Amino acid sequence: MKLEKYIVGSLFVSLLAFCAIFQGCQKINDAREIEDMQYASLNIEAIPVIEEVTSTEGLRLVLQNYPEGIRIERTMQAGVNYIDNIVPGVYSITISGTVESEQGNFFLNGSVNNVMILRDNEILQIEVDGATVGPFAFSEIFYSGTDPFYFRDQFYEITNNSDETTYADGLYFARIMPIAATTSMPIWPEEDGNRYLYTDRVWRVPGNGTQYSLQPGESFIIAQFAANHRLPQYSPNSPIDCSKCEFEFNMNNPNFPDQPASDMQHIFFNGNAAMGSSPQYLTSVFGSALVIFRVPEGETYDPVGNRDLQTRDLSTTSPTLYAKIPRSYVVDAVEAVQNEAMGTAKRIPTVLDAGITYVDATYNALGVRRKKVGNRNDGSPILMDTNNSTDDFERKVVPQFRYHGQGIPDWSPAN
């Protein structure tokens, strides 16, 4: 009788165990069904948008798998191009280069981001269009801050990279949401299609339209806080003195008061023109996606008054309002992220910036700088601008204003 009791008890324990075993078997079976990884392949075709271009032969094709550091480069043939031996993964794909036609030479650019190439004979078509370049370009960005924990020395240098005299007056500045790169992206209204970028705050360079002129190769700097950051009360380790910067994002913080630099005009925050209570305009020390844009002549841009230019993030219940920026307005865009692995979390459409840049850490007093490709006859620098930050920017550089010898505008306090 005793034995039966023991066995009944034992069977009960065993029954519980076997219930768990059943669950465990499911996990094991699921794992058993997974097959070995095989190389993927891609059939890719570039579709020219410009009517005059009939062939895309000779364009450069670049596939980048940022997390794994994989880069595949090919010169495109006419028609469909077959690429094999691709490690399955998430890729950013860029097609760019110059093609010749009877109507002249065209610099074409087209790209897609976060494309999953997973199996054999994947098919992809990418439209290539005439690339929008300049006239202004971010030439140096310092966003990571300085050890220990000092972030007020952020600055953004913008260079006139065109061959014409250009005015900074009315040039808008914004960071694109989300503030730092993340794979949890917001959801924007479906009806917007691909027409807009979205920002939490919009700034504008002041001026009457002809007040802040820049000759070819001249640059100006917008500082978060235009002070000498090396002073003891700020951060002696800072690599930069911003006291001669042309503009600053003054947020009326009495602890970091208004400096001699001209204030950027505040345009939009959460549906209003008022700045709100934030003590500073801080772009992420991880790296933000930044744009400068200009409203074409004949159009108006009023994200406060025009509710059609406002939206919520539909992935949350938060009532915070964001401003829409028409993509066609964008003059230059730079995507800065934490490190190379975050290339899969791009916020800026690849047609504006097909790449990423990064400094691999926070508070390391290092920035990113656009490369120089040549000089004009007067010696002013010509900067690389292929709408691909990966290629266009040097990473982890010690910040320095006008590193490539950019000129100082005659109206600048730096004179």
Added chain:
Amino acid sequence: MHKNISLYLLTLLSVGYANQLLAQQQTVNNIFQWEVDRQFGNWRHTGNAAGLLVDQPAHLSALQAGYSSEVGDFKRPQEARRSSQADVSTLGNIYLGDLYIQGHFGYARHDRRNAEYNASMIDPFRGMPYLVADTNASNWVNEHYRLGFELAFPVKDNRMQFGLAMDYRSSSGAKQRDVRALNRFYALHVSPGVVYQIAPQHRIGANLSYRNHKEEATNRSVNNEIDQGYFSLYGLGHSVARLGYENLTTSRQTNYEADRIGAGLQYGFEGAWSVLLSGNYEVGAEDVHIGFMDTRPEGTLLQDDWTLILALRRSRKHWKHIIDAKGYWSNAKGSEYINEFVPGLDSDGYSNRYSSVRSTYDRSSIGASYELIKMDGKQYSYRAKGKLAYGKAEDRYLIPTSTFAFEEMLYGASFEKAFSLGRTARSLVSVGVSMDYRQSLNADYYYGGSLPNSLPVTDLMVRETNYFASDFLTIGVPIVYSFELSSARESSLFIKTNGFYQRADQAFFDRRKGLSVSLGATF
């Protein structure tokens, strides 16, 4: 009766006390007898609790507390340069009528200093390739609890016997430097078994086993102003460098969940020689997920293990012979996932778009040992042991191709001599020496990925390879002292020490040494 069992079991597990209700079996008087006794059970090493009584276990209760410490540069990168452990453990057995129970409980606090390339696992060597690794040499404080019991039910029809073994382990760990880690681990093991006597000297046995374990690792930084870089490791140096935590939160969770099932078959013969042939197969899958919210599958490790054991024992009044042979084969497949994040209030978060086996890990070993024991009454007078083993590992990252492989030979010999410190043999001391030599036959690492300059390749894997390429000699000196407290109560105290010194024949490393001391009692 059930109440009584629970009561006795709890008592047994908590203090290691086994009362004298029934003493139909022999009793272990001191640690010297204990060490011989635990070597002589064949069935107790099979995992089939139903066979415990075949071993005719002697009555034993033991309680011990110990401290151990080791230090040295000869180590794998994820191993602590210096570590110390304080522990207390107890075990005992009892016959309750025809029911046999043995149980154990242990607690250990393990301090590890200057361990590298691990920020998500209490034990980075448990074969899981998917982990978080930073480059800051860090201290870990780990605590381990373990308790379990084995039951052998009364013999049915003089032929059949059932048994049940359960084991529970719980651990916590905390990494003491950014990137910080706070880990919690538990493991449960249940194994019912049966033994059937097919003839007076012949028995066959079978057991099933189920294991489940879970480890949660939460990473965060105390200094949240400076974000430490870290890596997600995927095996053989393949990694993704990261900065900041998932989705801009202030922490990152890595969850490991595993289920393993297995079965064992045994054949035992009891004659002049006691023979046991045992085969075990176990298969398990361990899933790795990132995060509690918007859970992202990171990887799965599927592992098959085969073990074959042949144990031979011969026991005479003055001489005992122990021959053991063991073969072990393991094949593991690491699967990785490609996921897509689907935003939105109604979204489940990450959606798996592609999964594939991307790495494989093969291990095999075969070895044998022979031990000769000269008995002096119930305890040994001296014992000598020799052993030989061959081990092999072949790891492969499929695409892009990377490989890691090593082969090794292990040679070992030990000798221990017991002395009586007095005519009555109330005090005994044993002094011994052991020498183990590892010969590396081959160790090679090739990385074919796109990040050959990343630290997991140039530092972690290179040092790991150097470790396995090193021949090394380990010399140990065990000393045991036992003092009889009461012959009537068959109880004695013991002090056990073991020092070792390890020297590698390679320029990459220096040496390693350690000492352990434990104080305990058998009663």
